[in-house]
Amino acid sequence: xxxxxxxxxxxxxxxxxxxxxxxxxxxxxxxxxxxxxxxxxxxxxxxxxxxxxxxxxxxxxxxxxxxxxxxxxxxxxxxxxxxxxxxxxxxxxxxxxxxxxxxxxxxxxxxxxxxxxxxxxxxxxxxxxxxxxxxxxxxxxxxxxxxxxxxxxxxxxxxxxxxxxxxxxxxxxxxxxxxxxxxxxxxxxxxxxxxxxxxxxxxxxxxxxxxxxxxxxxxxxxxxxxxxxxxxxxxxxxxxxxxxxxxxxxxxxxxxxxxxxxxxxxxxxxxxxxxxxxxxxxxxxxxxxxxxxxxxxxxxxxxxxxxxxxxxxxxxxxxxxxxxxxxxxxxxxxxxxxxxxxxxxxxxxxxxxxxxxxxxxxxxxxxxxxxxxxxxxxxxxxxxxxxxxxxxxxxxxxxxxxxxxxxxxxxxxxxxxxxxxxxxxxxxxxxxxxxxxxxxxxxxxxxxxxxxxxxxxxxxxxxxxxxxxxxxxxxxxxxxxxxxxxxxxxxxxxxxxxxxxxxxxxxxxxxxxxxxxxxxxxxxxxxxxxxxxxxxxxxxxxxxxxxxxxxxxxxxxxxxxxxxxxxxxxxxxxxxxxxxxxxxxxxxxxxxxxxxxxxxxxxxxxxxxxxxxxxxxxxxxxxxxxxxxxxxx
Amino acid sequence: xxxxxxxxxxxxxxxxxxxxxxxxxxxxxxxxxxxxxxxxxxxxxxxxxxxxxxxxxxxxxxxxxxxxxxxxxxxxxxxxxxxxxxxxxxxxxxxxxxxxxxxxxxxxxxxxxxxxxxxxxxxxxxxxxxxxxxxxxxxxxxxxxxxxxxxxxxxxxxxxxxxxxxxxxxxxxxxxxxxxxxxxxxxxxxxxxxxxxxxxxxxxxxxxxxxxxxxxxxxxxxxxxxxxxxxxxxx
Numbered sequence: 001x002x003x004x005x006x007x008x009x010x011x012x013x014x015x016x017x018x019x020x021x022x023x024x025x026x027x028x029x030x031x032x033x034x035x036x037x038x039x040x041x042x043x044x045x046x047x048x049x050x051x052x053x054x055x056x057x058x059x060x061x062x063x064x065x066x067x068x069x070x071x072x073x074x075x076x077x078x079x080x081x082x083x084x085x086x087x088x089x090x091x092x093x094x095x096x097x098x099x100x101x102x103x104x105x106x107x108x109x110x111x112x113x114x115x116x117x118x119x120x121x122x123x124x125x126x127x128x129x130x131x132x133x134x135x136x137x138x139x140x141x142x143x144x145x146x147x148x149x150x151x152x153x154x155x156x157x158x159x160x161x162x163x164x165x166x167x168x169x170x171x172x173x174x175x176x177x178x179x180x181x182x183x184x185x186x187x188x189x190x191x192x193x194x195x196x197x198x199x200x201x202x203x204x205x206x207x208x209x210x211x212x213x214x215x216x217x218x219x220x221x222x223x224x225x226x227x228x229x230x231x232x233x234x235x236x237x238x239x240x241x242x243x244x245x246x247x248x249x250x251x252x253x254x255x256x257x258x259x260x261x262x263x264x265x266x267x268x269x270x271x272x273x274x275x276x277x278x279x280x281x282x283x284x285x286x287x288x289x290x291x292x293x294x295x296x297x298x299x300x301x302x303x304x305x306x307x308x309x310x311x312x313x314x315x316x317x318x319x320x321x322x323x324x325x326x327x328x329x330x331x332x333x334x335x336x337x338x339x340x341x342x343x344x345x346x347x348x349x350x351x352x353x354x355x356x357x358x359x360x361x362x363x364x365x366x367x368x369x370x371x372x373x374x375x376x377x378x379x380x381x382x383x384x385x386x387x388x389x390x391x392x393x394x395x396x397x398x399x400x401x402x403x404x405x406x407x408x409x410x411x412x413x414x415x416x417x418x419x420x421x422x423x424x425x426x427x428x429x430x431x432x433x434x435x436x437x438x439x440x441x442x443x444x445x446x447x448x449x450x451x452x453x454x455x456x457x458x459x460x461x462x463x464x465x466x467x468x469x470x471x472x473x474x475x476x477x478x479x480x481x482x483x484x485x486x487x488x489x490x491x492x493x494x495x496x497x498x499x500x501x502x503x504x505x506x507x508x509x510x511x512x513x514x515x516x517x518x519x520x521x522x523x524x525x526x527x528x529x530x531x532x533x534x535x536x537x538x539x540x541x542x543x544x545x546x547x548x549x550x551x552x553x554x555x556x557x558x559x560x561x562x563x564x565x566x567x568x569x570x571x572x573x574x575x576x577x578x579x580x581x582x583x584x585x586x587x588x589x590x591x592x593x594x595x596x597x598x599x600x601x602x603x604x605x606x607x608x609x610x611x612x613x614x615x616x617x618x619x620x621x622x623x624x625x626x627x628x629x630x631x632x633x
Numbered sequence: 634x635x636x637x638x639x640x641x642x643x644x645x646x647x648x649x650x651x652x653x654x655x656x657x658x659x660x661x662x663x664x665x666x667x668x669x670x671x672x673x674x675x676x677x678x679x680x681x682x683x684x685x686x687x688x689x690x691x692x693x694x695x696x697x698x699x700x701x702x703x704x705x706x707x708x709x710x711x712x713x714x715x716x717x718x719x720x721x722x723x724x725x726x727x728x729x730x731x732x733x734x735x736x737x738x739x740x741x742x743x744x745x746x747x748x749x750x751x752x753x754x755x756x757x758x759x760x761x762x763x764x765x766x767x768x769x770x771x772x773x774x775x776x777x778x779x780x781x782x783x784x785x786x787x788x789x790x791x792x793x794x795x796x797x798x799x800x801x802x803x804x805x806x807x808x809x810x811x812x813x814x815x816x817x818x819x820x821x822x823x824x825x826x827x828x829x830x831x832x833x834x835x836x837x838x839x840x841x842x843x844x845x846x847x848x849x850x851x852x853x854x855x856x857x858x859x860x861x862x863x864x865x866x867x868x
Contacts, residue, residue: 008708008830010820035706035830037837060816104815106834109705 011059015081016608017128025122032114035059038101045085046098052088055115057081061105065097076618077102082611086129089115162247162261163240166270170260172197175204175228179216182207182227193258195268196231202266205231206258237262240269245324247272249331252289292335298409301340305413308332309374309585316582322575323546330370333415334464337363340409341465348402355398358385360463360470361406361424368460369528370544371574374581375596377416378407379457381429383436383470392432399430422457433470440478447491455492459532462543475541482536489537493631496529501620519580520598523573523613526620527566530627534558537630545570558626569619572612576600645780652744656779659751665758670850671840675702676788677712677753678760678833680825681767684718688766693774694718695740696750697825699833701760704840706833712753713826715740716774743778754785758851762808762832764789786855790835793854796861797842811835 012018012026021029038044044056044063056063063078078084078099088095089112110118119126172195173182182194186209193208207227215230216223236250237260247259251274261270288307295301312329341361345351365379366372382399386392403424411417424430431439440458443451459478463471482488502522517523531548534540538555542548546567553563581596602610627633648656665674679698685691693716700710717740740746761767764787775783794811795802805811812819812831815838819831843849843857 011818031709033708034702035708035834035837036704037834037841039838039841042841060818104838106817106837108708 011081015057016611017124021122021124025118025125028121029110029118032118033057033108033110036107036109038105038107040101040103040105042101042105044099044101044105044107045095047094047096050094051092051112052085052095053112055083055086055089055110055112056099057083057108057110059106059108061107062102063099063105063107064102065099076614079611081607083129090129161241162238162244162270162272165244165247165276166240166261166272170195170268170271172201172203172268173227174199175231176226178224179221179227179230180223183212183223193271193273194227194231195235195260195271196227197268200266201268203235203237203260203262203268204228205233206235206260206271207231208258210257235260237268239264243324245328249328252331252335288332289335292332292339295339295343298340298343298412301336301343301409302412305336308336309414312374313582313585316578322571322578325578326371326373326574329372329374329376330367333367333372333376334363336413337361337410337415338465340413341406344402344405344409348405350398350402353398354387355384355395357467358387358395358470359399359466360384360468361465362461362471363464364422364461365457366460367464368462368543371524371528373574373578374585375416375598378410378418379422380407380418380424380464381422381458381461382424382431383474384430384432385470386432386434392435395432396427396430400425400427403430433474436474437477440481444481444485444488447488449495452492452495456495456529456532459536460543479536479539479541483539489533490631490633492529492533492536493627494633496526496533497624497628497633499525499529500624501526501617516599516601518598519573519577519600523617523620524570524577526623527570530623533627556626556630562622566619566623569616572616576605576609576613646744646778648744648779652748652779655748655752656781659748659755662756665756671701671704673703674851675700675755675757676760676836676851677701677757678829678836679767679771680761680828680832681770682825683770686766688769691770692718693743693770695825696746696771697827697829698750698753699826699829700757701833701836701840705837706830711826711830712750714746714749716743716746717741743774747775747779756785758786758788760788760790760832760836762790762811762835764791786851788851788855789858790832790839792858792861793839794835796857797839797846808832808835 008030009026012021012029018026018029038061045052045054058078058080060080063082063084065076065078065084076097084099085095085097092112119129171185171189171191171193173185175196175198177196186192186194192210193206195203196205196207197203205228207230211230211232215221221230235258236256238246238250240261240263242261250259251257257274259272260268261272263269288304288311291307292301292304295304308329311332312325316325342351345356350356360383362368362381362383363379364381366376367379382403384392384395384399386395407417407423407425417423422429443455443458459482461471461475499521502517527549528545531545531552534552534556535542535548538552540548540551542551549558549563549566549570552558553560577598580598580600584596602613605613677698677700679696681693681697682695683691683693695713695715698712700707702710741749768787772783775781790811791806791808795805798805801814805814808828808831811817812835815835817831817834819827839854840849843854847853
């Protein structure tokens, strides 16, 4: 063993993935390293060198990579502790960029053979290299969880698979079982629910003590009757590997108290009650959703909107990932808005009007994409069909005052009014089906800057309340329209490319005047824009960015691993943004959502997060390169 | 003074059989010869720790070294040894290099330690920062414990660096000055290996600069060193 280790270990202990490698593997690595110097401007690796022969770990200084052949030189920076070119080493090919010392650089070097030997030796290293960005995300997410761990240490995570959450074996019986017998079994086993299964143990229905009063006692039903007559048919079931939050979501959305767990063969494995999930949550998701559904006036909703925030904070504390978190926020916000609309419609007498069968409340923007955060403002609109004997203007006259009340009430619940007045109470955005089609057609035909801007908000619409079929009809119509208009898609792509990810030439990031970075505009928007364009081009009708990217990938010739890398990057930026909001609220409790911004100072991030953010922005660039290729921009 | 006299008047050291064999094996190694460039040769960058800074009275405690092979530092090919001391060094010096009295007494027998160093070195040329100090300490220990006259080629970066960067010569004198100029971090200053590594990193810089100015290779840098000594009035 050589003498140098002690003095170099501290360097490796400070950088991922070496900080997690086993000590003996680290020593092995040290035994196989060389240390080289590159003067400013010197090339470390370039495509012309052929198959890459060395793995570099920057000990000191900065290396700049420049991708060849791209019109606008894509330049990226590598700093102390970073390892490159991992992709080329894994694929045993030449590098695709020119790596040049941007200042005096000292680099540890590992031969390609030793690099592959280390991959075999150290799982941590292999994991890091093959999953790279994903592995960094994991590490960062663990750090986030550790940060919040004090608050939630005793709690099981909502991300645990259902198989771990189930506490009892399910109690089940055949559909022909008389109620009396079934109730006897339930009493014996001290359970509140009975699953009804067929001969092969596949669930047919569920009966709970809660149903006893309403379905048996009050109607005066004989307890000799078979249980199949009073059970709830087609119960919701989830696979055992589904995370607990999915069960919570299913309960919240549909208002059930139980969810079944069934294997891939459909055989019953367990039953989960809301009580099982309560222990996973500080504020119950179903409690809130139940309360939202039953709220009797706006005041109750206003106070529940605060509970939603508390719940979201707790979920962050439990390490629920950004994807689920934004879905949770959207789900709860939807429930709140639905109830609010219901209340306002009732208060204004609209519920009794036949018009009720012809209206659909739409949400757009981040709400439409299920990507709401804590500072999402309102983007909504109304869609209606004109009943016989009425004109669109007459319908509008009736709807606008109600819409205004809804908009104002939503504002009181913490959804700021839209600054651009993209709201249902604006006569411009309270339109009949035919009017919407005219407006959309105009945008697609014109392609003016304003039309493109509107498209980017409105084309993310989905139904929130009222007649969902109306929104579906409009969506399917739009899918056909956009797909056939390549000029419009080309313009959208060109517009999207105006917004470049802020990777710096000199330092890591290009910052605004206050040396901060806008996570939403600079980080998320490239993915959101690309998702919209890919989906419109391939006829995908989903509105969430993740779904759009995933579902349009095959038709857009995007390899699956690439899409997943984009999605990971998108989610990471989203997580940083949520955490930023979380911290802002924690520092200033009671501060209004208006105070939440999306601006972060990269210098305040830890090393790991800064590196991932950089990597995430690189992925944003890749998305844009794909757009540019597709549309020859 | 008494100790000094004892050392000068001491008889030739008596080596054990195995030690004598090791020494003659080293002596029998072919000389590395004057290779042209650093790209295809090995040299050893060295730093020593001593009981103090007095060339006359202080003695060698440890040797740290790293090798530069074909133009880059090979981490595995590094060397460190502590020489067993008759009495441990003064307290203030222990504080500087951090080798405690007990470690000093536990070190290797000096003859064995020096033989290990020779075997690590082979017949390759040496590099250090302020060679005079390191060379004096090593030479004296070699004479005292192995009874040999250690005449090997040395390159002194303390002269090479200012020769390559004349603009910096007045503001940069010590190893720390040059290290910090090139932002070479040293987490373990005054540990002989860590200091040797920092010196070796300086050598890499020097090699790179010298390549641009045509003074390439070990001999190129040596002649640069000689010229600079001459120009600055040293003979």
